[in-house]
Amino acid sequence: MSTALALIYLLSTVSFVVGLRLLGHPATANKGNRLAAGGMGLAILSTLFLHELEVPVKIYLLIGGAILLGGIVGALMAVNVKMTKMPELVSLFNGFGGASAALIGLVEFGKGAGDPQTAATITAGVVIGSLTFSGSLVAWGKLDGRVKSTVFIPQRNIINNLVLVGSIVLAVLLALGVVQDPVWIYVLVAAGLLYGILFVLPIGGADMPVVISLLNSMTGIAAAITGVLYSNKLMLIGGILVGSAGLILTFAMCRAMNRTLIAVVFGAFGEEAQAGGEARTVGGTVRKTTASDAAILLNYAKDVVIVPGYGLAVAQAQHVIHELEQLLTERGVVIRYAIHPVAGRMPGHMNVLLAESQVDYGLLVEMDDINPHFPQTDVVLVVGANDVVNPAAHNDPASPIYGMPILEVEHAKNIIVNKRSMNVGYAGIDNELFYNSKTAMLFGDAKAALTDLVAELKKL
Amino acid sequence: MSTALALIYLLSTVSFVVGLRLLGHPATANKGNRLAAGGMGLAILSTLFLHELEVPVKIYLLIGGAILLGGIVGALMAVNVKMTKMPELVSLFNGFGGASAALIGLVEFGKGAGDPQTAATITAGVVIGSLTFSGSLVAWGKLDGRVKSTVFIPQRNIINNLVLVGSIVLAVLLALGVVQDPVWIYVLVAAGLLYGILFVLPIGGADMPVVISLLNSMTGIAAAITGVLYSNKLMLIGGILVGSAGLILTFAMCRAMNRTLIAVVFGAFGEEAQAGGEARTVGGTVRKTTASDAAILLNYAKDVVIVPGYGLAVAQAQHVIHELEQLLTERGVVIRYAIHPVAGRMPGHMNVLLAESQVDYGLLVEMDDINPHFPQTDVVLVVGANDVVNPAAHNDPASPIYGMPILEVEHAKNIIVNKRSMNVGYAGIDNELFYNSKTAMLFGDAKAALTDLVAELKKL
Amino acid sequence: MSEWTDFFTSNQDLIFVLILAIFLGVELIKNIPAVLHTPLMSGANALSGVVVVGAILVMLNADPNNYLILGLGFVAVVLGIINVVGGFAVTGRMLNMFKKNGK
Amino acid sequence: MSEWTDFFTSNQDLIFVLILAIFLGVELIKNIPAVLHTPLMSGANALSGVVVVGAILVMLNADPNNYLILGLGFVAVVLGIINVVGGFAVTGRMLNMFKKNGK
Amino acid sequence: MTIGILKETKKGENRVSISPRIAKQLIDKGFNLIVEDDAGVDSSFNNKYYREVGAQIEQRGVVYKESDVLVMINPFNEDDLKLVNEGQVLISQLYHQSNPELIQTIASKKVSAFSMDAMPRISRAQEMDVLSSQSNLAGYKAVILGAYLMKKILPLMMTAAGTIKPARVLIYGVGVAGLQAIATAKRLGAIVAATDIRPETKEQVESLAAKFISVEGPQETSGDGYAKEASEDYAKRQREAVNKELFRSDLVITTAMVPGKKSPVLITKKQVERMKNGAVIIDLGAAQGGNCELSKLDKTIFYKGITIVGTTISPESVSTHASDLYSKNMYNFIMHLTENNELKWDLEDEITDSTLIVHKGEIRKP
Amino acid sequence: MTIGILKETKKGENRVSISPRIAKQLIDKGFNLIVEDDAGVDSSFNNKYYREVGAQIEQRGVVYKESDVLVMINPFNEDDLKLVNEGQVLISQLYHQSNPELIQTIASKKVSAFSMDAMPRISRAQEMDVLSSQSNLAGYKAVILGAYLMKKILPLMMTAAGTIKPARVLIYGVGVAGLQAIATAKRLGAIVAATDIRPETKEQVESLAAKFISVEGPQETSGDGYAKEASEDYAKRQREAVNKELFRSDLVITTAMVPGKKSPVLITKKQVERMKNGAVIIDLGAAQGGNCELSKLDKTIFYKGITIVGTTISPESVSTHASDLYSKNMYNFIMHLTENNELKWDLEDEITDSTLIVHKGEIRKP
Ligand SMILES: NC(=O)c1ccc[n+]([C@@H]2O[C@H](COP(=O)([O-])OP(=O)(O)OC[C@H]3O[C@@H](n4cnc5c(N)ncnc54)[C@H](OP(=O)(O)O)[C@@H]3O)[C@@H](O)[C@H]2O)c1
Ligand SMILES: NC(=O)c1ccc[n+]([C@@H]2O[C@H](COP(=O)([O-])OP(=O)(O)OC[C@H]3O[C@@H](n4cnc5c(N)ncnc54)[C@H](OP(=O)(O)O)[C@@H]3O)[C@@H](O)[C@H]2O)c1
Ligand SMILES: NC(=O)c1ccc[n+]([C@@H]2O[C@H](COP(=O)([O-])OP(=O)(O)OC[C@H]3O[C@@H](n4cnc5c(N)ncnc54)[C@H](O)[C@@H]3O)[C@@H](O)[C@H]2O)c1
Numbered sequence A, B: 001m002s003t004a005l006a007l008i009y010l011l012s013t014v015s016f017v018v019g020l021r022l023l024g025h026p027a028t029a030n031k032g033n034r035l036a037a038g039g040m041g042l043a044i045l046s047t048l049f050l051h052e053l054e055v056p057v058k059i060y061l062l063i064g065g066a067i068l069l070g071g072i073v074g075a076l077m078a079v080n081v082k083m084t085k086m087p088e089l090v091s092l093f094n095g096f097g098g099a100s101a102a103l104i105g106l107v108e109f110g111k112g113a114g115d116p117q118t119a120a121t122i123t124a125g126v127v128i129g130s131l132t133f134s135g136s137l138v139a140w141g142k143l144d145g146r147v148k149s150t151v152f153i154p155q156r157n158i159i160n161n162l163v164l165v166g167s168i169v170l171a172v173l174l175a176l177g178v179v180q181d182p183v184w185i186y187v188l189v190a191a192g193l194l195y196g197i198l199f200v201l202p203i204g205g206a207d208m209p210v211v212i213s214l215l216n217s218m219t220g221i222a223a224a225i226t227g228v229l230y231s232n233k234l235m236l237i238g239g240i241l242v243g244s245a246g247l248i249l250t251f252a253m254c255r256a257m258n259r260t261l262i263a264v265v266f267g268a269f270g271e272e273a274q275a276g277g278e279a280r281t282v283g284g285t286v287r288k289t290t291a292s293d294a295a296i297l298l299n300y301a302k303d304v305v306i307v308p309g310y311g312l313a314v315a316q317a318q319h320v321i322h323e324l325e326q327l328l329t330e331r332g333v334v335i336r337y338a339i340h341p342v343a344g345r346m347p348g349h350m351n352v353l354l355a356e357s358q359v360d361y362g363l364l365v366e367m368d369d370i371n372p373h374f375p376q377t378d379v380v381l382v383v384g385a386n387d388v389v390n391p392a393a394h395n396d397p398a399s400p401i402y403g404m405p406i407l408e409v410e411h412a413k414n415i416i417v418n419k420r421s422m423n424v425g426y427a428g429i430d431n432e433l434f435y436n437s438k439t440a441m442l443f444g445d446a447k448a449a450l451t452d453l454v455a456e457l458k459k460l
Numbered sequence C, D: 001m002s003e004w005t006d007f008f009t010s011n012q013d014l015i016f017v018l019i020l021a022i023f024l025g026v027e028l029i030k031n032i033p034a035v036l037h038t039p040l041m042s043g044a045n046a047l048s049g050v051v052v053v054g055a056i057l058v059m060l061n062a063d064p065n066n067y068l069i070l071g072l073g074f075v076a077v078v079l080g081i082i083n084v085v086g087g088f089a090v091t092g093r094m095l096n097m098f099k100k101n102g103k
Numbered sequence E, F: 001m002t003i004g005i006l007k008e009t010k011k012g013e014n015r016v017s018i019s020p021r022i023a024k025q026l027i028d029k030g031f032n033l034i035v036e037d038d039a040g041v042d043s044s045f046n047n048k049y050y051r052e053v054g055a056q057i058e059q060r061g062v063v064y065k066e067s068d069v070l071v072m073i074n075p076f077n078e079d080d081l082k083l084v085n086e087g088q089v090l091i092s093q094l095y096h097q098s099n100p101e102l103i104q105t106i107a108s109k110k111v112s113a114f115s116m117d118a119m120p121r122i123s124r125a126q127e128m129d130v131l132s133s134q135s136n137l138a139g140y141k142a143v144i145l146g147a148y149l150m151k152k153i154l155p156l157m158m159t160a161a162g163t164i165k166p167a168r169v170l171i172y173g174v175g176v177a178g179l180q181a182i183a184t185a186k187r188l189g190a191i192v193a194a195t196d197i198r199p200e201t202k203e204q205v206e207s208l209a210a211k212f213i214s215v216e217g218p219q220e221t222s223g224d225g226y227a228k229e230a231s232e233d234y235a236k237r238q239r240e241a242v243n244k245e246l247f248r249s250d251l252v253i254t255t256a257m258v259p260g261k262k263s264p265v266l267i268t269k270k271q272v273e274r275m276k277n278g279a280v281i282i283d284l285g286a287a288q289g290g291n292c293e294l295s296k297l298d299k300t301i302f303y304k305g306i307t308i309v310g311t312t313i314s315p316e317s318v319s320t321h322a323s324d325l326y327s328k329n330m331y332n333f334i335m336h337l338t339e340n341n342e343l344k345w346d347l348e349d350e351i352t353d354s355t356l357i358v359h360k361g362e363i364r365k366p
């Protein structure tokens, strides 16, 4: 390898490391992404142009064509995808990476396996690459709705493990040269593909992001293995970084969903995320959120309205909500409190509460004044309120609160609702607001949840 | 190198990395230290016993003797040193490490320099090792009071740089083989030693910890260079870890002291830490502290008393202090508020304030009840109070407040005082409490400072 | 057995690099806010496309007449590049959602 | 010049190790609470005593009759070991100050 | 439709049923308003404020003659009823359950009468619920009255002249008035405890950071938001649970009521005798017989060092705001009853049904 | 040494100079205590409480005859002085600067007299400073009195019956009473503004989260903690600065005083005429002439919709606590004056020097 190429690889490696680091903070993430992309571009170009052997033009043309083709396809896909479809696209891309690794393994194996170590490297790359490929495709299909929900395979764990063990045995035999017929490498590919499918198919749709992250980590490992094959530090380090970072990320995602990785992979049989408490008549799924997600949403909003209710009083969270309000104000968010005339359990309950924490009177807005404003509101944060934001008052003539004026928070762009469970409020009726697709539920005691929120906000 | 040795080195390297990581958190730091020490012990023993060449017993005996001697001396020094003298001991130890590196370089150079790269490595090791040695010794002497305060050398920056440039030129000449007489290597050692002295001598005593950290980082680099010489990964990685971690640490320490590294090394001519505002009649030095240090102190205390004063009201920090109190209570700290009868500017000022943030009445203790308790108090946190904790009321018959009963916080084991500056309070008189050796000043507006404190506390 | 110890001895450097990179990956990612999980996953995915370098090497080293290899390599490069280009582009789009006017 | 590029090429592994280790060091240390600065400095100092391994190697490789080298090596080992043993011991003592009864 | 606003005749009453602000809103909606001379003066609403918004000021007789709807706060009394004419509509609080003769008289006049105090306790009726809006102010004012009468102050103060311990305040009955009383006493820095027969009030009391005193043993349950009468057994257990707090309280405010029934006696003479010298009892239940055995309506009694105030007067004493809120309730109620400025008599509607006591001379509620 | 505690004779006065708790402390220190019959009854301290701690209860004449030191709160008047005997020591508030004849009479009796209101404003005298301890309670009670008299409530309430805007409270003079008034009004949820001639009070007002109204132009300065008389120019600028707030205030509390001088007139009749209908003024400066042109001491005046209360009575109305604090001040003072239960007459001492008005028949302060 030429010194120049080696130096460039070094540079690219550094760009990967720094890029990843920058990606970890909202304020610098964009820069990190661009830096890593730059490093990657540099590495690809210099691999091409600083190659030392004589290469026929034909091959250069082929490579150029492949790059052009791949580049255009990739860019188009990325640019045209809908915001909501991004995770499945990532999964698809990841599958392609895995396939690429598997193909490289195939080619190298075809050249004739060298010493056992090289052979081991190749077979490992092939197995991992192909299982990532098929697994990612299944994940993509599930998210996209192409693969219909969860497929139930009886005894799946046994079957899965059999396939896995079979693949490993085959790979070892190939590596040791015990099995030599090149057909077997295709069998190995097939086994890897099969395992990928079996692995992902039974996992519930809600858990797909975790699975994608896990597969992503595996692609990284496949790339690293390929790096070992070519003694290429860039691939090795880049791959390993992705491998270890991806794994940590997978765990972090599980934690954010309050699940263990084991539960995701083996346990939860296609169950959708279910909130605690008892939902009653109103149906639909509930979207849970975390303090840190809620914090980001609030931090990047321009106009926020807080709706306090009886739960704020029960939790005695008046001081924390004031702290949150001050913090957001400092960051340039326009923030107000919408006070419903019957929020709480006595007239003026919210006033007593907020006066105690010295909330500026000027920030308290009456229902009639704030209602027309909700369509321009970026985020509504409902804290321990229920009946006073229940759209049934407008929509459901059978409801006991029908006709009562409410805070029309459902017109806001995003809604975060904090309460402890899906339980009902004073009027004893379910609230369809919680099932609104714009609503994210931040479950927990108001004081604890808001304290977390404030802590997360301070990290940003 | 035997595979076993290589494996052990790998293990040791991992123990260094994990050890350093654990050292970064109060709860795990002890474990980290033990882990790193274990790794180090393992590495030393296996270097000895897994060595592949035939080595005469005599040499083994010598090495054994050296280890025994060094081990005993080191252990005795560490065990017998007074708590307050630890930083200088670290400096001394660091100097020994540097000396060791320099000696290795000398020996290797004596064997005859090989190719320019090896020679360059050797000379670099020699220069860095010897400058760390002499620099650390000077730092130790200054902290210990052996080297008298700051020595003023006219034009020191010019002289320093001349010596530095001279050393480098000499090192390069030696590396390139232009200069070959072995005498020159001793000259190089001398130059390194000289530079170390010149570098550290003019820096003020208060800045010594930063300097020690910097020199420490250099010792790491010297070890890494030696690692390159022997192609020894353990030394290389261990050294580099120390080098980079030490450098970051140096910056962090500067930041905690509100200074830049440049200012420490070149600027501040022996000035001692000086607080803002105007101290008046009472003399002495003021010890500043940071939110994070104060947080640790509070977190590990068993019995804490908060003394609120007028500044708490001015800053409207009543809600934050309540949050702090609740947080500490959760962690098992026994905490109370000592209310002086004339704290604030009206009778009951503190009561109004703390009632607003719903501080439990049971936690408020009157002066006469709390005063006998201060000797058992681990930490007193004085927030925006001044006159009511001024010992002049007892000690100084000339003082306008002589005879006024005060909160006798000076009997507590540790005192943290938060106020914005060294300015006086209502009575307009200076307060010797702030110069007490048990007192640490946490400067800043009470609300901001307490908010920081709470944030730091949550990290622990 | 000795084959494997040999492997270890001769690839020591690689193994050190590996270990260090693993630790570095972990350190870089821990303490990431949850909202960045998805962009970060996407960014890491783009990085894993570094395998395309291997695919290019396959092509560069290929016998110009072995069409099987050329074909496989071609596909590998295309897929790899899609992964890289698409990956970074999608990550960029996700991150743009965080941008705030006037901030 | 070419000597140095050669040096780079032939020591690539080492250089990668170096770069990774630098980053790792940085990542490990950032965000340390100020109160741990001193113990950490002390711990890092103990680690820098790893140079003693080099000193031992000097001795092991020394000509048994070259007393200059033996002497210098002996001193190097003694100093290095003091650094290591003393360093870890002092760090341990500092850290013990954080311990809290019943916590 | 012409609405006539009468001056209240009850002694001590300072409120007026429609404030100038609400008068304007009604006029803007197209109603005619006739206001009796000086009707609002005790709420600081002089005639000129009404004139400014377009209402007519007339003498009493004219108002009775020219209005379609007559509004008041207190029940129309015999004298008032002499002036009403057939077909007119009366709106006020009637307390029809305790005033059957009055209802008879009204019916005999062939008029219709709505009673504001019969408002159902449902969420959408809350904006017309005068009991709520007035009790709320009563709760606030009861504490202010107590603080005014006390020889002590409420908050804790640690001063150079010694420490003043915070006063202990005990609230009986945690309805609307009780809750506001808790909030107000807490604000002033007192240590507040409260008790109620409805167990769900525990959480509400705690949501105001006060202490709830639970009564051991089987609980009485509530249905429609109102309390049931307590059993003798419960009353005994209640006394036991509360006594410790009662005997160290400086201020006691009682608000316990059971709709349509006499107020439960919660503090007996014997208990009063054991209370702290200088303590004050404000009995807001006095109108229905009182929660304290010794209290007398509109009297202040001094008994062995204890001051016992029997009152309902509190909302009248904050007449400006009380009138404001009453008016707003009234406005919402009128809006609910009318369409295109005419009454729509929708007897299917729960609110109309519950509040319409006499319909064109016919008594609908016993 | 025998200390005699007299019952206050001034009308409306409910306090007593030594409470049973402090009586006990004095007796524990070895003093003899004689308490006039029913001296503490209006502060809820019955005779039995005094007996329990070991004090003697006697008729007035006996107390005068047998005591070495006679203590009271209000100035001894002509009638009282007829009963004193040569050599006795009198302790009370004397207001010697405004009462020269009284001082003459005292001197003529050949007794010694300390005046509690002459206490120097120094940190170590704070625990004996009755002006401070009593003003503090006055500030609290002024707000309670105001809230009691108002036809509005103080806090903001957003309710189903409409929103009640928070009351606006304006405080003139931010001494001890003014600060406590701010704190109390804030607690009740009012929007509070305050003004004072001493610029250093701005920070103090803000430390209670209230608004300070600064007067533009050159400031008047203060020396010993007390204010100086304001210039006419300042008064004019002050009116301009405050008017906007005054005319929208619901409750105004004035506490501005200049020691030994007539209280400054801060609210003229013209200004009152432009105030909001229904507003209340509590003038705590009434005893020294009043801060409001219209106020009369111990009278409540209704003037064009505005209620103006001239009073000093507030601390008397919280007599239990007021007596408690006064007693503690007195206790600290007696401790300061005595050694081994005898007066030590240390005339060098600043506190003794300032408070001793008449020494054995000789007038020390003009
Ligand atoms: N204002 C008045 O004068 C008055 C008087 C009487 C009745 N009401 C009625 O009360 C209701 C008021 O509406 P609202 O929206 O304020 O209250 P709400 O409808 O009663 O809902 C309160 C919600 O807060 C949640 N919550 C309780 N404790 C919490 C805690 N510690 N942390 C977080 N959340 C908590 C509860 O859900 P989880 O259990 O899931 O946490 C509950 O659903 C109306 O129906 C009104 O008619 C009002
Ligand atoms: N209680 C009463 O009734 C009464 C009445 C009148 C006078 N006094 C007198 O007032 C004094 C009370 O003593 P004290 O200890 O409470 O108060 P103090 O002696 O006046 O001291 C207050 C300290 O708080 C600091 N401070 C001010 N604003 C701050 C902020 N925003 N954040 C942090 N610190 C702040 C100031 O120092 P920096 O400027 O450096 O921050 C000042 O030294 C006594 O002398 C007493 O005699 C009391
Ligand atoms: N949903 C709505 O629209 C609405 C409107 C207004 C009020 N409310 C609710 O109605 C309820 C009643 O309010 P109210 O103020 O009119 O009640 P109220 O005036 O009838 O009674 C006052 C309180 O006294 C209590 N009480 C009765 N007997 C008692 C006894 N023996 N011992 C102790 N306490 C006793 C009652 O439980 C009640 O809490 C409250 O919970 C209130 O929140 C609901």
Ligand SMILES: NC(=O)c1ccc[n+]([C@@H]2O[C@H](COP(=O)([O-])OP(=O)(O)OC[C@H]3O[C@@H](n4cnc5c(N)ncnc54)[C@H](O)[C@@H]3O)[C@@H](O)[C@H]2O)c1
Binding pocket: B345, F121, F122, F123, F124, F125, F126, F129, F131, F132, F135, F172, F173, F174, F175, F176, F177, F178, F195, F196, F197, F198, F201, F225, F226, F227, F228, F229, F230, F238, F255, F256, F257, F258, F259, F264, F266
């Ligand atoms: N250091 C101590 O020991 C001690 C003890 C008690 C009081 N003090 C201080 O003494 C000061 C005076 O307290 P006080 O309550 O006895 O004062 P006060 O009763 O004499 O006067 C009340 C207030 O009225 C103000 N005032 C006078 N003329 C005015 C005008 N024309 N316009 C506006 N305001 C005017 C004064 O500045 C003062 O703040 C306060 O600052 C208090 O904190 C100090």
